[in-house]
Amino acid sequence: MGEKVKDQLHKICELKIFPLQTPKSKRCYMPWILKKKCIACKKCVKQCPADAISMSKDKAVIDDSTCIFCGKCMKVCPVHAILKDRDKVKVDVESNIKSFLKKMKKHNGSATKSHILKRELKQLERQKKIIQGTIRELKRFKP
Numbered sequence: 001m002g003e004k005v006k007d008q009l010h011k012i013c014e015l016k017i018f019p020l021q022t023p024k025s026k027r028c029y030m031p032w033i034l035k036k037k038c039i040a041c042k043k044c045v046k047q048c049p050a051d052a053i054s055m056s057k058d059k060a061v062i063d064d065s066t067c068i069f070c071g072k073c074m075k076v077c078p079v080h081a082i083l084k085d086r087d088k089v090k091v092d093v094e095s096n097i098k099s100f101l102k103k104m105k106k107h108n109g110s111a112t113k114s115h116i117l118k119r120e121l122k123q124l125e126r127q128k129k130i131i132q133g134t135i136r137e138l139k140r141f142k143p
Ligand code: SF4
Pocket: 029, 031, 047, 048, 049, 050, 051, 052, 053, 062, 066, 067, 068, 069, 070, 071, 072, 073, 074
């Protein structure tokens, strides 16, 4: 699954339009791995009841199509590298701001900076419209 689609699904899950649940749990556990924190201990791989976690380049990877959203992997990770959707929003916002500031640092002129800011906002507005449109369409499939 592409990263963009994954991100959109994470957001949809977070919005609880389709709360992905196990019969025992009422909570939406769509886990994701903060790769830079993963120390490749493989505890999550051993713990996963659905065999949804594998290792790739010394980092744990979750197969969303196999995951049953039980949340067990999050509990065993010794470095808290497996997070919930709401954490992903925070981490992604921080990372976007970081990369934006990096771009701004390269330019001194305020006119260029204002142009970069405008462009960033335009791109984000477009992404917002794509997500909103996708959510609107997906809602039509709600049973
Ligand atoms: S939430 Fe459960 S099924 Fe999904 S990857 Fe983690 S341990 Fe496996």
